[in-house]
Amino acid sequence: MAELIRGTEVVADDWTWVRLPESQEPVRKSAGKVVLFKLTGEKAASDDVISACDIPAGKVLLPLSVWLRRRDELATRADDGEIGVWLDSHEEPAELAESLGGNLNRLPLIGVNFPKFIDGRGYSIAFILRTRFGYRNELRALGDVLRDQMFFFHRCGFDAYLLRADQKAERCIGALKDFTAPYQTSTDGQPPVFRRRAAPGADA
Amino acid sequence: MYRYDEYDHTLVLERVAQYRDQLQRNLAGELSDDEFRPLRLQNGLYIQRHAPMLRVAIPYGMLSSMQLRKLSDIGRRYDRGYGHFSTRQNMQFNWPKLEDTGDILAELATVEMHAIQTSGNCIRNITTDPFAGVAPDEIVDPRPYCEVLRQWSTFHPEFAFLPRKFKIAVSGTLEDRAVTYAHDVGLQLYRDEKGDVLARVIVGGGMGRTPILGSVIHEALPWQHLPTYLDAVLRVYNRYGRRDNAYKARIKILVKAIGAEAFARQVDEEWQLERDGIATVTQAELDRARAAFTDPEAPVLPETDAGFDAKLASDPAFARWVSRCVRGHKRPGYRAVTLSLKPTGIAPGDISCEQMDALADLADRYGFGELRVSHEQNVVLADVALADLYELWLGARAHGLATPNIGLLTDIICCPGGDFCSLANAKSIPIAQAIQEAFENLDYLYDVGDLELNISGCMNSCGHHHVGHIGILGVDKTGSEWYQVSIGGSQGNRTSLGDVIGPSFAAEEVPGVIKKLVETYVEQRTPEERFIDTVRRLGMAPFKASVYGESTKKAEVTHG
Numbered sequence: 001m002a003e004l005i006r007g008t009e010v011v012a013d014d015w016t017w018v019r020l021p022e023s024q025e026p027v028r029k030s031a032g033k034v035v036l037f038k039l040t041g042e043k044a045a046s047d048d049v050i051s052a053c054d055i056p057a058g059k060v061l062l063p064l065s066v067w068l069r070r071r072d073e074l075a076t077r078a079d080d081g082e083i084g085v086w087l088d089s090h091e092e093p094a095e096l097a098e099s100l101g102g103n104l105n106r107l108p109l110i111g112v113n114f115p116k117f118i119d120g121r122g123y124s125i126a127f128i129l130r131t132r133f134g135y136r137n138e139l140r141a142l143g144d145v146l147r148d149q150m151f152f153f154h155r156c157g158f159d160a161y162l163l164r165a166d167q168k169a170e171r172c173i174g175a176l177k178d179f180t181a182p183y184q185t186s187t188d189g190q191p192p193v194f195r196r197r198a199a200p201g202a203d204a
Numbered sequence: 205m206y207r208y209d210e211y212d213h214t215l216v217l218e219r220v221a222q223y224r225d226q227l228q229r230n231l232a233g234e235l236s237d238d239e240f241r242p243l244r245l246q247n248g249l250y251i252q253r254h255a256p257m258l259r260v261a262i263p264y265g266m267l268s269s270m271q272l273r274k275l276s277d278i279g280r281r282y283d284r285g286y287g288h289f290s291t292r293q294n295m296q297f298n299w300p301k302l303e304d305t306g307d308i309l310a311e312l313a314t315v316e317m318h319a320i321q322t323s324g325n326c327i328r329n330i331t332t333d334p335f336a337g338v339a340p341d342e343i344v345d346p347r348p349y350c351e352v353l354r355q356w357s358t359f360h361p362e363f364a365f366l367p368r369k370f371k372i373a374v375s376g377t378l379e380d381r382a383v384t385y386a387h388d389v390g391l392q393l394y395r396d397e398k399g400d401v402l403a404r405v406i407v408g409g410g411m412g413r414t415p416i417l418g419s420v421i422h423e424a425l426p427w428q429h430l431p432t433y434l435d436a437v438l439r440v441y442n443r444y445g446r447r448d449n450a451y452k453a454r455i456k457i458l459v460k461a462i463g464a465e466a467f468a469r470q471v472d473e474e475w476q477l478e479r480d481g482i483a484t485v486t487q488a489e490l491d492r493a494r495a496a497f498t499d500p501e502a503p504v505l506p507e508t509d510a511g512f513d514a515k516l517a518s519d520p521a522f523a524r525w526v527s528r529c530v531r532g533h534k535r536p537g538y539r540a541v542t543l544s545l546k547p548t549g550i551a552p553g554d555i556s557c558e559q560m561d562a563l564a565d566l567a568d569r570y571g572f573g574e575l576r577v578s579h580e581q582n583v584v585l586a587d588v589a590l591a592d593l594y595e596l597w598l599g600a601r602a603h604g605l606a607t608p609n610i611g612l613l614t615d616i617i618c619c620p621g622g623d624f625c626s627l628a629n630a631k632s633i634p635i636a637q638a639i640q641e642a643f644e645n646l647d648y649l650y651d652v653g654d655l656e657l658n659i660s661g662c663m664n665s666c667g668h669h670h671v672g673h674i675g676i677l678g679v680d681k682t683g684s685e686w687y688q689v690s691i692g693g694s695q696g697n698r699t700s701l702g703d704v705i706g707p708s709f710a711a712e713e714v715p716g717v718i719k720k721l722v723e724t725y726v727e728q729r730t731p732e733e734r735f736i737d738t739v740r741r742l743g744m745a746p747f748k749a750s751v752y753g754e755s756t757k758k759a760e761v762t763h764g
Contacts, residue, residue, distance in 0.1 A: 118242050123442070148243055149365075155361035181211050183355040185481075186362075191482050194492070195489075
């Protein structure tokens, strides 16, 4: 059973993570994204798959494509704080922001999927969500979420982690502190080490 | 050189603990081999043909005598009494035991060393000119900037899992000695008319399967912005670089696909997010880094030394060594000395533990305890007084470190190849040795003069064969080893990629082919021409004719 860590605590997950079935047919992205498709080789979900997607009651974490295509029918639920959206590693945070009139904070939860842990695109997505788009609510790592990446997840702006089923939560929480004084700044606003060197005692 | 403070120490020790835990989980079966693989790679640990290979980082090639003694100690206790300097200015141990690697890292940490990011799909060890800080043609000492970038890149949380490896080279001289056009990012530091340091940012160069020279995407980036600008470069690459095909995953493929101008625009847009932010480097930090790379407190010396001049006149062997291995220095009375790790019969870059100890002693005695590793796989003592050169030569010669072949054909740059590396298509070290044996006559070698010969055992091009005046590439054809030969490549300001001369050769044919190429040069050259100049002037045709003669067409059919 996959455990959810929020901050540094194991908590019960009150969200349903909705995923689309793997599409078999290669589908080209809309015109503007052809370059992206060519470069990354990612497939987009078809309209049929999106409209057939079952959205259960309660708090749901939806694929970006479902949210974009069906947000009219979801408007009330979104206002009630029942809708979260997750991005796959090739998807564009800007598209999500645009769908929310630029205000990502209308969502209580955004997820970023790591299809494989060696796919590092999600770190940049998290960074962009936290910085360029000023997203402040829960940002959850999904998918291949493993102990040895916890430190990086956290620094790039994730504050919740849906662990892969075989992971031990206690060890993953410990791994958030693998390093005590990293060199660079990140979304946590921690100054880079050279600014801390210049002002000793200023360490958090 | 740079010394760790408490931040650096803590980080490296925490890494040792983290790695030990990962290793222990892998040995206990809790962490699968597949999942351990990227983790151990980011720690420089390959599982190779015979045993694991551990690659130790030598940041921008700088090494203290104390560190070299520790490498020697590790080589004796955990390896088979030797190590290998790579073309990335790192040291590789080819025979450690997997279970020992945690202990080796702990040993390294005691001398401010590590193996962080020496492999894997992350930002690798940054390389630079081995003559940094002493070169007469230096405009900016690149080392403080390299150190700032070392810290920026170490455990960068956003870029630990890139599409592919990412290599950065920095130069600060008129003559580029860091091959900046053949790296994922090349930074050429220079000064504007006010004396402020700027960087020319070159992106998307590389060797490998698709050799490409990089494109300039920023002509004049002020140094303060290096980390934030590189963040932007890496972010665009991390998000849009191909991940579906490892052979098309380097940044060069992305830059080529969308065009350098479009790439530069995307980077610039991305950069605005962080520009002038908290990660902008402060003058105080640059000063701190600079203070680590001051000139040694050495006595001021006259331009000349009578004793040196006398030895030069009386000892032709010494004079020969000086002519190839000693080069100019920015301060009068000093010289930079390259000690060759390319004697005939030894794999290029290999060094025994006895030699490491001897080298450390020589560095202490004549070079202020500092050494540099060059990407040509030799070792440099950067600050040697003229008056000490003769004794240094005697000491180096006693340990096989004074082969007078720097820059000559036998100063071969060579990857470990099929003898060690599991990626290689073909062996490279025996080819290097066969060529060295074919050119043993020193007088002939000197007459041939400057000639860079590079050998890679596969398309990954660790031997940089694309930029060799003569490049040799091992290829696999239906299970047997063949060698493709190219000419016309070069590093430096006129970086160019070599062209393949024709169908490939069997291993035993290679020395003969090289001989024919060299003979053609000797026949055709004008008095002032180096091999590469003749190739540039005459093109491929005469060289090709000398090698293949009339049988060119037939050979193409046979093993084309």
